[in-house]
Amino acid sequence: MSARVKICGLTRPEDVDAAVDCGADAVGFVFYGPSPRAVSVAQAAELVRRVPAFVSVVGLFVNPAHQEVEAVLEKVPLDLLQFHGDETAAFCATFARRWIKAIRVREPGQIERAFDEYRASSGLLVDAWDPEKYGGTGKAFNWDLIPTERPLPLILAGGLSSANVFAAVNQVKPWAVDVSGGVEQGKGIKDCQKISYFIKEVHRVCKTD
Numbered sequence: 001m002s003a004r005v006k007i008c009g010l011t012r013p014e015d016v017d018a019a020v021d022c023g024a025d026a027v028g029f030v031f032y033g034p035s036p037r038a039v040s041v042a043q044a045a046e047l048v049r050r051v052p053a054f055v056s057v058v059g060l061f062v063n064p065a066h067q068e069v070e071a072v073l074e075k076v077p078l079d080l081l082q083f084h085g086d087e088t089a090a091f092c093a094t095f096a097r098r099w100i101k102a103i104r105v106r107e108p109g110q111i112e113r114a115f116d117e118y119r120a121s122s123g124l125l126v127d128a129w130d131p132e133k134y135g136g137t138g139k140a141f142n143w144d145l146i147p148t149e150r151p152l153p154l155i156l157a158g159g160l161s162s163a164n165v166f167a168a169v170n171q172v173k174p175w176a177v178d179v180s181g182g183v184e185q186g187k188g189i190k191d192c193q194k195i196s197y198f199i200k201e202v203h204r205v206c207k208t209d
């Protein structure tokens with residue numbers, strides 16, 4: 001078994017370096033104003049310059065206007081778009097870029113329906129539902145709701161940390177895991193030790209299979 005790791009919500013050069021040095025497969029930048037992890041286009045363009053070949057750069061959006069995404073793409077070389085709001089599949093597909101769709105899980109059957117609705121995506125990200133926030137809540141959800149039959153790569157997110165990621169990967173066997181709050185020392189400020197432990201735990205479970 002192998003699971004890739006995305007470290008999301010990076011705001012500082014040293015955190016980008018730590019994620020890359022520890023072996024992250026992808027790094028994420030949040031283009032969503034209300035988030036404490038939000039970065040400006042100029043800031044993201046600078047941070048992305050530190051990311052070497054073969055590490056994917058992901059841009060996270062929540063219900064953006066079309067022009068907003070285009071404006072980011074003009075300046076920031078994103079490999080993948082992550083839509084974390086209520087975007088339709090038709091909207092997500094209007095950019096000349098691969099994309100993944102995040103859903104916030106709260107009931108049985110929801111993931112199966114999303115696999116169908118977002119079948120043109122490059123992966124389905126499953127996160128915890130929250131009444132007030134679109135994501136980055138640090139909350140986990142019931143992994144038993146995740147089906148074993150998956151027509152798309154499944155990316156597990158929501159309240160992951162080095163304390164639970166071994167169990168998560170062992171049970172769910174996702175294509176990848178995505179973490180933000182679980183590797184932070186404060187909102188938007190990553191902790192390089194926590195990033196290192198997190199990635200080591202993912203690699204450890206992958207070795208045991």
Ligand SMILES: O=C(O)c1ccccc1N[C@@H]1O[C@H](COP(=O)(O)O)[C@@H](O)[C@H]1O
Nearest residue numbers: 008035135136138157158159179180181
């Ligand atoms: O990080 C944010 O602030 C954020 C804001 C709005 C939507 C998504 C956001 N982050 C994503 O949420 C999941 C889970 O995060 P956490 O590990 O529970 O903190 C993850 O995909 C983040 O990239």
